[in-house]
Amino acid sequence: MGETSRVLPPDLRVEYPRAARAAGCYLYDDQGREYLDGCSSAIAVNVGHGNPEILDAIRAQLDTITYCYRTQFANEPAERLAAELVRLAPGDLSHVQFTNSGSEGTEAAIRLALQYWQEVGRPERRLVVSRDVSYHGATLGALAVSGHEARRRPLAALLPDLPRAPRADCHRCPFGLTRDTCALDCASAVEQTILAAGPGNVAAFIMEPVVGAAGGAVPAPPGYLTAVAEICRRHDVLLIADEVMTGLGRTGRWFGVDAESVAPDLLVLGKGMSAGYLPIGAVLVDARIHAAIHDGSGTSALGHTYSANPLAAASAAAVVDFLVRYDVPARAARAGDRLRRGLAAVLAARGVAADVRGAGLLLGVDLTPHDPDRDHGVTAAALTAAAFEERLLIYPAGTDAVPRAVIVAPPLTITDAELDQLVDRFA
Ligand code: PLP
Numbered sequence: 001m002g003e004t005s006r007v008l009p010p011d012l013r014v015e016y017p018r019a020a021r022a023a024g025c026y027l028y029d030d031q032g033r034e035y036l037d038g039c040s041s042a043i044a045v046n047v048g049h050g051n052p053e054i055l056d057a058i059r060a061q062l063d064t065i066t067y068c069y070r071t072q073f074a075n076e077p078a079e080r081l082a083a084e085l086v087r088l089a090p091g092d093l094s095h096v097q098f099t100n101s102g103s104e105g106t107e108a109a110i111r112l113a114l115q116y117w118q119e120v121g122r123p124e125r126r127l128v129v130s131r132d133v134s135y136h137g138a139t140l141g142a143l144a145v146s147g148h149e150a151r152r153r154p155l156a157a158l159l160p161d162l163p164r165a166p167r168a169d170c171h172r173c174p175f176g177l178t179r180d181t182c183a184l185d186c187a188s189a190v191e192q193t194i195l196a197a198g199p200g201n202v203a204a205f206i207m208e209p210v211v212g213a214a215g216g217a218v219p220a221p222p223g224y225l226t227a228v229a230e231i232c233r234r235h236d237v238l239l240i241a242d243e244v245m246t247g248l249g250r251t252g253r254w255f256g257v258d259a260e261s262v263a264p265d266l267l268v269l270g271k272g273m274s275a276g277y278l279p280i281g282a283v284l285v286d287a288r289i290h291a292a293i294h295d296g297s298g299t300s301a302l303g304h305t306y307s308a309n310p311l312a313a314a315s316a317a318a319v320v321d322f323l324v325r326y327d328v329p330a331r332a333a334r335a336g337d338r339l340r341r342g343l344a345a346v347l348a349a350r351g352v353a354a355d356v357r358g359a360g361l362l363l364g365v366d367l368t369p370h371d372p373d374r375d376h377g378v379t380a381a382a383l384t385a386a387a388f389e390e391r392l393l394i395y396p397a398g399t400d401a402v403p404r405a406v407i408v409a410p411p412l413t414i415t416d417a418e419l420d421q422l423v424d425r426f427a
Pocket of ligand 1: 104242
């Protein structure tokens with residue numbers, strides 16, 4: 001603090017405290033203040049900060065090889081990581097393309113979906129259907145399929161007008177239904193969107209199993225994932241699961257789609273796979289898509305300079321090993337129940353009407369009441385800033401459509417005592 005920052009920050013008028021160190025669920029700034037990481041920083045640090053097992057794996061890899069280029073060499077850590085991801089993944093996902101971020105993962109999934117249809121002689125299948133109130137990344141292709149108006153706006157002139165289905169959100173159902181009257185109209189609307197675009201023109205449908213940054217940890221209603229997977233199958237549309245936020249244990253299961261045993265054709269990973277150590281993302285590819293490319297052009301040439309780099313792969317492989325060894329997804333499920341009960345109790349005790357929802361340790365608190373007369377006007381940004389004053393990090397979600405939702409998603413390694421401290425600070 002004090003010196004002028006030359007790093008372009010998200011908000012140019014804010015002077016951010018400087019992070020000096022971090023350990024477990026806490027970060028410390030250069031003034032020695034401690035912050036409880038109630039949102040795994042960007043819902044990424046799933047195995048905690050400074051995890052010794054990950055640091056040891058990175059150190060060991062530094063002594064062997066830190067970089068080689070994917071058109072010249074394969075490498076052991078990337079092979080090991082890919083094999084483990086495929087072993088854990090649902091369905092027949094058989095191969096992995098590595099990227100450096102979740103956004104690039106979305107881009108790669110879109111590219112592979114379009115390439116698949118070109119390889120099998122159906123190049124007219126080139127539209128990607130997505131949903132309102134969704135976020136799949138910051139780059140142009142990923143934004144093109146994101147229902148996040150605020151992030152799209154500055155680049156609107158460059159974004160194609162792709163078909164978008166209504167959101168699935170029980171707290172603010174776009175169809176005005178309640179749990180008693182719900183007939184999964186949100187899933188039927190996906191089919192109507194595909195039909196309106198012409199199924200023969202649609203390459204893929206992309207969705208987050210639990211809507212993260214755009215909506216504030218909004219899980220799909222029961223039956224939705226199964227229904228949309230069946231709709232995709234019926235119309236020969238590839239299903240892309242964006243599990244950048246939900247993947248690898250965050251929701252209390254290995255993958256968000258495991259909630260209904262759905263097998264996507266492409267599955268995107270990022271955040272929790274790196275866990276905040278070294279940047280890496282991935283797209284997992286179904287055997288049918290792999291075979292079509294293998295037996296067709298035989299090339300998947302596009303990629304990035306640092307794709308599958310051994311250092312990041314060794315780090316991510318250690319993250320996945322840690323998740324397996326300590327059965328972290330099951331632990332996230334238990335901790336998520338405790339945290340959800342704690343947050344709901346705090347809000348109820350203060351008479352605040354709020355929806356506390358989510359899955360595992362990906363929880364959202366939406367302060368929008370059903371009764372507009374009870375709207376207190378508190379925005380996600382204001383709540384996040386107030387929490388920061390209490391030295392608690394939470395994540396402001398929300399688009400223009402959902403302005404009052406925050407995400408609470410601490411590291412999956414959080415202890416019960418730390419969870420209770422989180423709830424106290426939130427209170
Ligand atoms: N997909 C989802 C569901 C995300 O939540 C995000 C980031 O918030 C992304 C993709 C983009 O990932 P990255 O920020 O690593 O590019």
